[in-house]
Amino acid sequence: MIPQEIIRRKRDGETLNAGDIAAFIAALSKGTISEGQAAAFAMAVFFRGMSRDETVALTLAMRDSGDVLSWADIGKPIADKHSTGGVGDNVSLMLAPIVAACGLAVPMISGRGLGHTGGTLDKLEAIPGYNVMPDEAVFRRTVSQVGCAIIGQTGDLAPADKRLYAIRDVTATVDSVPLITASILSKKLAAGLETLVLDVKFGSGAFMQSADEAEQLARSLVEVANGAGVKTSALITDMNEPLADTAGNALEITHCLDFLSGKKAGTRIEKLVLAFTAEMLVQAGATSSLADGEVMARKALTSGVAMERFAQMISALGGPSDLIEKPNDYLKPAPHIVPVPAPETGWLSTCQTRDLGMVVVELGGGRRHPSDVIDHRVGISHILPLGTKVEKGQPLAMVHAATKEDAAKAIQDVSKTYSIAQEAPGEKPIIVSRINP
Template sequence: MIPQEIIRRKRDGDELDAPEISSFVAALAAGRLSEGQIGAFAMAVWFKGMSRAETVALTLAMADSGDRLQWADIDRPIADKHSTGGVGDNVSLMLAPIAAACGLAVPMISGRGLGHTGGTLDKLESIPGYMITPDADLFHKVVKEAGCAIIGQTGTLAPADGRLYAVRDVTATVDSIPLITASILSKKLAAGLETLVLDVKVGNGAFMADRGQAEILAQSLVEVANGAGVKTSALITDMNQPLADSAGNAVEMRNCLDFLVGRKADTRLETVVLAFAAEMLVKSGVAASSDEAERMARQALSSGKAAEVFARMVSMLGGPADLIENPDRYLAKAPVAKPVPAARSGWLGACDARGIGVSVIDLGGGRRHPADRIDHRVGFSELLPLGTRVNAGEPIALVHAADDAAAERAAAAIAAHYRITEDKPELTPVIAGLI
């Protein structure tokens, strides 16, 4: 069937069969579809949805559109984690080396920024020389010898998803449950995983602002992945404020390095990282209980072993061997840094996390079009968490910008994104549930 007929049938609400979906995905992977056709298909799915059978067919077709990785010579459990996207969400950067330091092999296939959310690959590209698309042999070597490797999709790994992913980013079709499910799981199935833990974000900074929708997405991901033979669970986590105290690319990489050397203890970020480390270790059979797994993860951090794994991964993938010891030598800084003063005294009661993510894009730290170049230097750091008592004029964030005018605009935007209240707010738990 020709592509426009498949698009028409989905537009009209018909259920596509597996051969139709396979035909469309094959054309997508081969470059035989225009961006208009890809965008039309994505929008039809966004409006009409997909049945579970259609979602499974789409996931498997995209996973089969390229190579499938094999890890037979690695005697560790093959595990990974994936987030549905948030603001200040750099969990993967620390989690992969922690899990590897505890005995897992973590071949992590990550993505770029999508919509208002940051991308792990964009953050890693802040590191000079870091290869986000190594060849298959090097990827395998790094996973085997360092314990983890965080890379992007190569042209041979779920290539159909790579093209669809880029078009979804700029056609307002990111927040479709079938498309999210197929995109995430096609890469994970192609990566040859044994276990997978998913971070499904919910809140005003997530693609799923509603708890019920987040649970539907988590259930879809877990059911499809388990049905495909990958032991999978999902944690639902809060995204009503940035997770880290930084949002951007180089600034989040600095945050990662600080975390690995123990300077981000007792934060919401630490709670999430340790929770996912524990779930990965228990799911893979390395630890018998969550308490034991968390102790293992904390030991990997406090001993410096996780930092050593991260440093080795960076070095083997072309980055500097002394990044952790000398971050200022390698991570570029924006020429302008401007504090954002609190408009009045009170409590940081709420914030527009999505707005903060959009403000990163406005600074040049994200994309409006697939081909846009990112300014890795820009973003926000020293973001105070909700529930903090502030005095008028006290900084609630620090803007990193390319020039004074951009810094002024971003500072005004950040101030508008926070609501200061007279009463101390009741905060949502950072981990809302497990599926």
């Protein structure tokens, strides 16, 4: 295998065979390909694209660059969900224990915050003691005994993806559909999944701005995942406003506890969580219809079993055993909690959701640099949904800040992200479409 020949062929628009792709990725993993060659390959793919078969081959090669987990001893369907990211998107925190309560096993490999989007691992690290990087024995034991475990990507899972992503990040080749597809799916396939549901978001708080862009990515993900042997579907969902009424790490853990205790019934996020649970149950053969899947999900919530699974997962991965009973003992509040007053009377009509997510980052709830230490206490809560009628001076949200100065700036920044109209806006569906194999 001559790396520059593979780069040249892709540069010239030729189709690469699976063997050449596998050899290139194997060399990348071993460090025998230079960063310049990897960057040239990524740029060639960025401009020339890849066919479905090429993307499947790239995904499998990156999956096989490290360990591939097997769950043959679990005796349950192995299922997972992945989101392309947004603001106030803590669906995974509630979804995993609900699905586990319904009889599936969910070994969920999650990530940290990226840009304006929050990270599931950062949220879980707001819980004292919770270990997002356990050894494989603890991970397996938790999935087996509890039914779910949410952890981070270890160095042994898809290491080629880690190296290639780091190169893409500094060479302006991140937003390539084939490379995004292979990056997402190689980690999921390495986790040993049998089924996968994807939440591909679009809008002002998503990486994909339009529904058409989101559908293009969703179709690539679904086709490649199924081509790689994992039964996969996707929902295209709206991210033109925060998904939950809260954005921030410890605040979203509190939201999760409220959700699992039934306090978020009737919200947009409840609709999405129930929809994804139903998708996962149907895919795994646990129920025959989406309607029956939602019934099972509601029963897991109202019976308290889902909350029990969440508590068991937290304890099994090093967190406190009494988090559910004493959340205030562990999820400490920010020193300054202040309202964001509505500047005028009217209806909340639009939200610059990305900018709202960046307010959380500016407060210290996200990272500007990889080495930054997150303040888990800060964020925004009590966020009103679009379409709400507000009076001048009424709180649009509550800012949770470390200092008075941070709070004052955040009030101004949050207020700027909303527009207020004199007529009520039309209601928009949260789930726009479903992509099947």
